[in-house]
Amino acid sequence: MNHRISIIGAPTDIGAGVRGASMGPEALRVANIVPVLEGHGLEVLDRGNLNGPANPWQPPKDGYRHLNEVVAWNKAVHEAVHAELALGRLPILLGGDHCLGLGSISAVARHCRETNKKLRILWLDAHADFNTNILTPSGNLHGMPVACLCGHGPQELIEIGGQVPAISPKWIRQIGIRSVDAGEKRFVHEMDLEVFDMRYIDEMGMRHAMELALATLDINTHLHVSFDVDFLDPDVAPGVGTTVKGGPTYREAQLCMEMIADTGRLASLDVMELNPALDVRNATAEVAVDLIESLFGKSTLMRK
Template sequence: MTMEHASHTVAATGQIQATLIGLPTDVGASRLGAAMGPDALRVAQLAPALQRLGVAVQDLGNLAGPPNPRGERDAQGMRNLAECLAWNRIAHDTVLQLLQQKRLPILLGGDHTLATGSISAVARHCRATGKRLRVLWLDAHSDCNTPESSPTGNLHGMPVSSLCGRGPKSLAALSGAVPALPASAFCQIGLRSVDGSEKSMIRELGLEVYDMRAIDELGMREVMRRALAGVNGPQNSDVHLHLSFDVDFLDPDIAPGTGTPVRGGPNYREAQLCMEMIADTGRLASLDIVELNPALDLRNQTAELVVDLVQSLFGQSTLMRDAP
């Protein structure tokens, strides 16, 4: 099926038209291996799992980009900026094209640097169509570092600051506007490893954050109710909901296959509830799945868990209940 044909099929059938985009790079990460993430998700049968839920799935395969040079920090304190920029331009251009064709892009990473390009495209599309953007950022880390504050220089720690206009200028400008989106559009969930400088940035930007203590105290249901308060209901039909799902959001006891694991993350049921409540909104319109590192996994169990959670994200419920 061509992408042009598929875009007309949406209006005819009401069926979700999703496109998988493999971006096999770990150029922004500290450890090698996330470049194999897209193929691990295919081995775990992501496309057939979605098709069983009635989603029409197209797979663009893995797109080509520059190799990982494993470079040293440059004069501005960053590693591999040119390569990261190239990959993010690929992500931006591909996601934007798919959104314009009324498809739901599913970016298969790769490291979390790629969210700079994908969310820049979503922000550009929302400006053009009058949509209100809401970004849920599921992650153990806030990714709010800047070249000046980063302890490593790895760009997978800078996408949020870049999207909010505080990161490297070339990345911050990808959407055609700086900032790409207001900080108020973000909601970060699951944080538990945040640098001191990132805490200052979170306060300065006024980011909405539910760290693991908030999840412990409030429960995942209440956290998601608050996170989705401006998304649910017919009065919010103009919302484009983007989910940026970093695999290290999950507790490493259930998801060991990631490069920067942090103990104390959401367990299986908490993660399932999170995904089910997002599905209940009916507003999900774009998705990143990043930081899956099969080199650190056990028999692809993390990829299989991610596929299970993505099924919940697209409407597979663990309970016998009618859709809201």
């Protein structure tokens, strides 16, 4: 795994239905993300925060809220993430709401095209984020990034990575899903996304789900993890705008992260939807940093 890490803050809630995710990057810094990672012998550069338009808090237009602002933020994210990858570094994007996954993953996909690598994306989330302007009940773009990455969305968003679609649905594994709109569910099936929802995890266990999600990774695979903090059960992580009961427990989430770390393939990371305005004494940020530490090799046992 790459030991040169770059932290990039994207302080916006432009794609969300609740204000507050714009404060996420600072909360993660307050929870000591930089010193924690440095404690594992990693070289960490904090690149500070990106700039973008303010949140005008308008109703949706043509099924999209704040489309122009979302495009601006995602372009900034795309360029920043791509620049770090080009320098041979491992970018960690601190969100911000999950609409930014579009800018981040389109940059990773572009980097993989340029370096002739395969891409595997783990989407850890309570939601499939596979809505379109026709399917969405809200118009909030944080419910659409996966669909946009697969080429289903407004022209200005799907083109950001320089290739449409930016990714193939076959490259994604969604884990922890438990809240999907009716039309979105049909679309997920149509596109044949691989989804390990909570029912699957309940029946088969997190270990089995992760073994399948990580199967066939090889030395030429770039592994990207897009971690929406609402992946976690709200008892563990109350500080998100879209809590859904019945998510992975703290231990299940730890196992998930440790198994990702064991592959040695992690090459980029998003940490999304942390909302300090809804948190309790920064507890969710601390849990998130704890789990990120496991992604970078903190292990509970003295494993030989």
